[in-house]
Structures are given as structure tokens and as C-alpha cells.
Amino acid sequence: MGDIAAARCMLETFASCGAVSFTITKTKLEWPGHKEAKWGKTYSLDELRQKLPQMVRIAGKREPEILPDGRKVWAGENLIMRPIGRSTAFIQLDDLAPDQLDRVRNAACIIHATSPGSYQAWIAVSGVPEGKEQFKEFMRRVRKTVGGNDKSASHATRVAGTENFKLKYLPRYPMVTIVETHPGRVMTPQGLNELGLLAQSPPPVKAADLTFTELVPRRSTAERRWPSYAESLARAGTNQAGTGPDRSTADFWWCYFALREGFSKEETEAKLKEVSPRTQERVGGTDKNYAHITVQNAAERLAYNRQRSRA
Numbered sequence: 369m370g371d372i373a374a375a376r377c378m379l380e381t382f383a384s385c386g387a388v389s390f391t392i393t394k395t396k397l398e399w400p401g402h403k404e405a406k407w408g409k410t411y412s413l414d415e416l417r418q419k420l421p422q423m424v425r426i427a428g429k430r431e432p433e434i435l436p437d438g439r440k441v442w443a444g445e446n447l448i449m450r451p452i453g454r455s456t457a458f459i460q461l462d463d464l465a466p467d468q469l470d471r472v473r474n475a476a477c478i479i480h481a482t483s484p485g486s487y488q489a490w491i492a493v494s495g496v497p498e499g500k501e502q503f504k505e506f507m508r509r510v511r512k513t514v515g516g517n518d519k520s521a522s523h524a525t526r527v528a529g530t531e532n533f534k535l536k537y538l539p540r541y542p543m544v545t546i547v548e549t550h551p552g553r554v555m556t557p558q559g560l561n562e563l564g565l566l567a568q569s570p571p572p573v574k575a576a577d578l579t580f581t582e583l584v585p586r587r588s589t590a591e592r593r594w595p596s597y598a599e600s601l602a603r604a605g606t607n608q609a610g611t612g613p614d615r616s617t618a619d620f621w622w623c624y625f626a627l628r629e630g631f632s633k634e635e636t637e638a639k640l641k642e643v644s645p646r647t648q649e650r651v652g653g654t655d656k657n658y659a660h661i662t663v664q665n666a667a668e669r670l671a672y673n674r675q676r677s678r679a
Contacts, residue, residue, distance in 0.1 A: 370424035374529030374546055378449070378478060379420060383413050384551035385477045385492035386456030390416050390449050392423065393524065397433045397443040399535035410452070420527075423447055427530050435535070443533045443541070450524035456554055457496040459507050460523050461489045461514055469547075471514050475555050475563055479547040482526050483537070487547065490525070491565075492554045499616040500605050505569065510560065512567040595625040597643040615646035616662075623666035637663045 379390070393408040411419065430442040451458050461472060464487040469479060476489040496506050526532055531541040560566040597618070604618035619640060626636045637659050640647050650658035 370428040370531070371529030371543065372421045372424050374544075375420055375424045375447075375527050376417075377546060377549060378480070378528040379413075379416060381478045381549045381551050382449075382451040382458070382490075382492075385458075385554050386453040386494070387451035387458070388413055388454055389452045391452065391524070392416070393448040393450075394427065395446040395448065395533075397441070397533045397535060398446065399435075424527065424530055427527075441535075441538055443538075444531060446533050447527040447530045448524050449527050451490075453492070455494055457493050457503055457506075458523065459491040459493060459510050460525065461491070461511065463487075464489060464514070468514055472565065473548075475553075475560060475565055476548075476550065477553045478549045480525075480528050481542075481545050481547060483532050483534075483542045488525060491560070493556065493560065494554050495556050499620055500607075500614045501617055501620060506557070509567040509569060510565055513565050592630050594631070594639060594643075595622055595629065597622050600625070615644070619644050619646055619662050620666055620669075623663045624670055627663075627667055627670050633663050633667055636666075 382390070389410055389412050391408055391410045424447065427445045427447040430444055433441050433443050435441060461476075464472070466485065466487065469487055469489065472489045472491065473479070475491050477492045479487060479489045481487050491510065493506075496503055526544045528544050528546045531543055533541050557566060600622040601613050601615065601618040604614045604621065606612065607614040622644070623636050623640060626639065627633065631639070640659050640663065641651060647659050647662070
């Protein structure tokens with residue numbers, strides 16, 4: 369009915385590295401093209417400590433499933449965990465072959481096998497640049513050095529001590545097993561770089577090297593329209609802590625589209641201070657250059673994208 373001790377070990381390892389809450393999802397028996405989620409809910413660390421044993425027991429209970437070809441099979445539920453930290457980001461390296469583990473062993477906080485011969489490693493990192501897009505770029509740089517891992521990894525993992533209910537494993541579903549843990553191991557970008565686990569970022573194209581007429585289509589003043597900040601916020605996704613929208617990402621993309629519309633960097637910076645509560649907080653606090661840096665980053669991304677488009 370599941371290994372509760374292993375599940376607790378995974379939970380406490382993530383917690384020791386800065387995870388403060390966890391999104392838990394259950395899915396039924398999976399096969400290619402079919403993955404039905406029953407529910408997903410976010411729990412605080414203390415809540416999950418109390419509820420996890422019962423979750424593991426329930427996940428192991430077999431129930432009948434009717435396959436598309438009419439066969440009736442018996443399976444439990446996949447129990448899936450996504451760790452969320454405030455100041456720690458968690459990088460998932462999925463579908464690793466045994467020979468790839470040596471690349472990440474000295475950086476990973478946990479390594480586990482989701483099925484025989486298929487390994488997954490997690491790296492906890494502090495000091496990762498804020499913002500969803502910035503984190504994605506950082507994660508791509510780590511994954512590039514490892515090579516061959518699943519780049520569609522979802523930042524969530526099957527809970528150790530539970531079974532991997534996939535049709536291809538019927539009737540002997542493999543147990544998710546922990547290979548090794550390193551509680552409290554939190555890396556920094558510098559530490560990953562020293563281990564050879566952080567690929568160089570693509571050389572930025574400096575917006576200053578291009579005139580603004582090269583960056584954006586010519587528009588008359590009457591044609592220009594400020595982008596909707598509410599729309600940028602709605603599309604930004606959730607922050608790393610899972611407590612609300614990622615406002616830094618919203619600021620970045622609002623600036624990007626404002627610049628693409630033809631507004632100058634100076635105009636965009638001034639307007640950002642009007643429309644963004646996040647910017648007002650940062651500029652009014654200790655980060656006086658937040659708006660300027662956000663606009664500059666957006667301008668460099670726009671210039672880079674324009675250059676790639678020409679190429």
C-alpha cells in the first residue's frame with residue numbers, strides 16, 4: 369500500500385532545501401495520449417506532513433479501469449508532488465540515463481528512479497533571477513549541460529514510495545524509489561558554474577547598438593497604443609511561491625510590447641512606474657533602478673528577437 373517512510377523522506381528533503389508549500393495532483397492510470405487528473409491542490413508544509421501518509425495509502429488502492437479496447441484492468445492513482453520555495457528554485461532533470469547521474473550527483477538534493485533505469489534528479493538553487501521567463505532561461509542553461517534529459521519536465525514528480533501507474537507497466541507497476549538524498553543542499557549559480565552545470569547564456573544583443581527604428585516598425589504617434597497591463601498580469605502565470613501572479617514577468621512583457629509598439633525606452637520606463645504596483649514598490653524601496661533595468665532587459669530581448677528574425 370505504499371512506502372510512507374520514503375514519501376516522508378522526499379518531502380523533508382525538499383523542505384530542508386527551502387520548499388514551503390507543495391502542489392499535489394492525482395492522476396489515474398496513464399497511457400499514451402491519456403492522462404486524467406483527478407484534482408490538484410496546494411498545501412503548506414505542515415499540512416502536507418499531516419496528510420501525506422493517508423494520501424500514500426489511498427493512492428495504492430486498486431480500482432477498476434476500463435481501457436479504450438474494453439478491457440478491465442486494476443490500478444491505483446499516481447501521486448504527484450510539486451515543491452514550491454520562496455527564495456529557492458527547484459530544477460527538475462527528468463528521464464536521466466544512469467551515465468548522466470555523475471554529471472549532477474554533486475549538485476542534486478535528491479535523485480530517484482520513477483521506473484527501472486529511468487532516473488530523475490532535482491537541484492535546489494538560490495539566487496536565480498526573478499521572473500518566470502528568467503527562470504526558464506536559467507533552467508535551459510542547466511539542462512543543456514546535462515544533455516538528453518526530458519526538456520518537457522513539468523516541475524512535478526511522482527512521490528517516492530508510491531507506484532507508477534502506467535499502462536505499459538501492467539500488471540507489475542514499479543515503485544518510485546529514492547537513490548540518494550542530500551538534505552539542505554542548496555546550490556548557487558556560481559556553484560553550478562564551478563561544477564560545469566551552467567551553460568553560457570547566449571550573448572545579449574545590446575539595444576544601444578541598434579537604432580530604435582531598426583527595432584520596431586515605424587508608427588505615427590497617433591497609431592501607438594500602450595499595452596494592457598492587466599492583460600500582461602493575467603498572462604504572466606504564478607510566481608515561484610504559488611501565491612499569486614508573477615508580477616516581475618508581467619512588468620517585463622508589458623515593457624517588451626510597449627517597446628515593440630514604438631514607444632521609447634524613456635517613455636516606457638515612465639509609464640511602467642504609473643501602471644505597475646510592483647514597480648512602485650521596488651522603486652519606492654531599495655531597488656531604485658528596477659524600472660530602468662526591466663526596460664533595458666526587455667529592449668535587449670526585443671533586439672535579440674529582431675536580429676534572429678532577420679537571420
